[in-house]
Amino acid sequence: MKDKKEGKEEVCPKCGSPLGEIVETKSGKKLQRCSTGRWNPDTRQNEGCDYVKWFPVEPTTLDEKCPKCGAPLLMMVTRFGKKMKKCSTATWDPKTKTAGGCDYVEWIKGTSEPLEEDCPKCGSKLVLFTTASGKKLKKCSTATWDPKTREAGGCDFVEWQKS
Ligand SMILES: [Zn+2]
Ligand SMILES: [Zn+2]
Ligand SMILES: [Zn+2]
Numbered sequence: 001m002k003d004k005k006e007g008k009e010e011v012c013p014k015c016g017s018p019l020g021e022i023v024e025t026k027s028g029k030k031l032q033r034c035s036t037g038r039w040n041p042d043t044r045q046n047e048g049c050d051y052v053k054w055f056p057v058e059p060t061t062l063d064e065k066c067p068k069c070g071a072p073l074l075m076m077v078t079r080f081g082k083k084m085k086k087c088s089t090a091t092w093d094p095k096t097k098t099a100g101g102c103d104y105v106e107w108i109k110g111t112s113e114p115l116e117e118d119c120p121k122c123g124s125k126l127v128l129f130t131t132a133s134g135k136k137l138k139k140c141s142t143a144t145w146d147p148k149t150r151e152a153g154g155c156d157f158v159e160w161q162k163s
Contacts, residue, residue: 012035012049014034014049015051017036019033020033026134027077027133031053032052034049036048037052061088069087069104073086073088082108082133086104086105087103108132110130122142135160138161139157140154
């Protein structure tokens with residue numbers, strides 16, 4: 001196998017500076033910033049060049065079989081931190097933009113547990129919701145989400161939990 005990148009340091013496509021070190025986020029995603037770019041935690045803004053290269057998270061093979069075709073399932077993480085299971089026989093052709101193989105996909109949703117706390121907005125009970133990427137938030141038990149219309153209904157109280 002030949003390494004095409006041999007002897008060449010990767011440079012930022014925006015400004016031509018070398019890229020910084022590869023860092024890993026809390027949710028396990030990897031990214032590489034431009035070495036002239038910097039995240040300022042005080043202003044919560046990027047300073048300098050804002051180029052960020054995201055690395056695809058390696059899918060892990062699960063000890064679970066695809067309900068459609070029986071092939072092993074893979075656990076994937078999107079760059080937005082969403083998790084999904086998909087069939088290991090699935091393929092994607094970036095040239096023709098067509099998917100091949102088995103199309104089984106199962107999105108991993110968060111979990112919610114009821115709380116003994118009342119919503120400050122409407123007085124209903126709150127629930128503690130843990131997202132697929134491990135973030136926690138309290139929300140009103142009357143809140144609904146319609147995936148078809150992509151509209152939220154019910155009470156909109158949300159309180160993110162700092163970890
Ligand atoms: Zn740059
Ligand atoms: Zn399958
Ligand atoms: Zn409420």
